[in-house]
Amino acid sequence: MDDSVMKGAGEERQAQAIRRAERGSEVFARAQRHSRRVRVLKVVLPATAVLASAVFLGYTLLPTLGGSVAGIGAASISNGNLVIEDPALDGFTRDDLPYSVRAERALQAMGSKDQTIALEGIRATLPIDEQERATVRAANGTFDRENNHLTLDSDITFSTTSGLVARLRSARIDISSNALVTEEPVEIEMEGMRISADALRASEGGKRLIFENRVRVELEPGKVRPAGTQKKEGGGDG
Amino acid sequence: AQDGEGRLTGLKLSGDQPIQIESDRFEVDETRGVGIFTGNVSVVQGPTLLKSARMTVHYDRDAGSATTGSAAIQRLEVEGGVYVRSESQVATGERGTFDMQTEVLTLSGKEVVLTEGENVVVGCRLTVQMATGQAKLESCKGEGSGGRVRMLLTPGSENRQ
Numbered sequence: 001m002d003d004s005v006m007k008g009a010g011e012e013r014q015a016q017a018i019r020r021a022e023r024g025s026e027v028f029a030r031a032q033r034h035s036r037r038v039r040v041l042k043v044v045l046p047a048t049a050v051l052a053s054a055v056f057l058g059y060t061l062l063p064t065l066g067g068s069v070a071g072i073g074a075a076s077i078s079n080g081n082l083v084i085e086d087p088a089l090d091g092f093t094r095d096d097l098p099y100s101v102r103a104e105r106a107l108q109a110m111g112s113k114d115q116t117i118a119l120e121g122i123r124a125t126l127p128i129d130e131q132e133r134a135t136v137r138a139a140n141g142t143f144d145r146e147n148n149h150l151t152l153d154s155d156i157t158f159s160t161t162s163g164l165v166a167r168l169r170s171a172r173i174d175i176s177s178n179a180l181v182t183e184e185p186v187e188i189e190m191e192g193m194r195i196s197a198d199a200l201r202a203s204e205g206g207k208r209l210i211f212e213n214r215v216r217v218e219l220e221p222g223k224v225r226p227a228g229t230q231k232k233e234g235g236g237d238g
Numbered sequence: 239a240q241d242g243e244g245r246l247t248g249l250k251l252s253g254d255q256p257i258q259i260e261s262d263r264f265e266v267d268e269t270r271g272v273g274i275f276t277g278n279v280s281v282v283q284g285p286t287l288l289k290s291a292r293m294t295v296h297y298d299r300d301a302g303s304a305t306t307g308s309a310a311i312q313r314l315e316v317e318g319g320v321y322v323r324s325e326s327q328v329a330t331g332e333r334g335t336f337d338m339q340t341e342v343l344t345l346s347g348k349e350v351v352l353t354e355g356e357n358v359v360v361g362c363r364l365t366v367q368m369a370t371g372q373a374k375l376e377s378c379k380g381e382g383s384g385g386r387v388r389m390l391l392t393p394g395s396e397n398r399q
Contacts, residue, residue, distance in 0.1 A: 204268075204269075207269055208265070210265045212262070212263050212264075215260065215261050215275070217275075218256055219257040219258075
């Protein structure tokens with residue numbers, strides 16, 4: 001990151017510190033009474049969304065976790081599970097780009113020691129940059145809060161406005177180290193290029209991808225411009 | 239030293255046909271702007287086939303990332319023994335490079351062998367202009383072969399040299 005971004009982040013942190021001090025303790029007390037499940041959601045959903053996008057597009061998109069909870073549907077308790085209907089979370093990434101995460105349902109076993117949360121019908125839209133966005137869909141997954149692992153065990157589709165579509169059958173995501181592993185077939189399709197393999201290990205937020213077992217890459221030479229020719233969106237000296 | 243000049247009609251990279259690459263492993267490293275294929279690497283385009291143990295694709299990082307598809311490939315490096323076959327010619331060497339912009343393929347190594355039918359030509363460096371098939375085989379200067387391209391012509395083979 002060049003220094004203007006770092007300076008910006010520094011000033012922003014200072015501003016936040018001052019605001020926090022001014023607000024005084026009673027606000028802090030009220031914040032503490034905020035229910036645990038909201039805090040859980042604040043961690044789970046943005047992490048799911050961001051990691052999935054970072055993994056595929058190689059952009060590290062660590063949002064400020066202070067995403068605002070856009071809304072929570074009915075919360076209910078059914079057969080020992082705390083069930084939250086259509087949890088929705090909107091927020092802004094560190095570069096001030098909007099993201100939104102929806103799930104049809106979030107379930108957590110009440111009082112159980114294990115810290116896993118089941119998520120159903122995950123759908124997220126995430127910014128890639130000012131122009132491009134990605135949408136992530138996964139039928140269901142479980143988030144293990146203890147070791148920050150997210151397991152998506154059903155078909156996952158990931159598509160971007162720039163035309164990249166990725167399909168996985170399952171994925172184990174280690175959120176803290178921003179890495180993803182799948183031992184099931186994966187397919188990535190984009191303009192002029194298609195990659196498929198039977199296993200994929202992605203790390204550094206998708207900056208490093210290792211495809212293994214029956215790797216196939218198909219290229220359309222027309223689309224694979226030799227370096228140095230005019231780029232689509234106007235020449236950059238690059 | 240005398241270099242072999244000739245036309246390799248077969249070894250051409252046609253601009254429009256899709257390229258298929260297969261391998262055991264393919265690693266993309268965004269920060270270094272490389273994609274590395276390892277293990278039984280095979281590259282097929284139309285009649286042209288290239289096989290090797292390892293192929294590194296260098297792409298222009300500023301033009302987007304490999305995974306967004308807008309990356310522009312600069313050059314390919316092939317190592318661990320290279321076998322290139324096209325309609326009627328076969329070329330082998332230890333290493334190879336292909337520059338996407340100049341469309342020049344070079345094969346180099348202790349013994350670069352070019353075979354067409356029964357004709358065998360051996361040198362140390364084969365340079366092929368893939369757009370036209372124009373090829374130049376340079377001898378191994380100063381090494382055992384006395385700086386000459388060794389050419390084996392099998393009598394009775396129809397094509398006149």
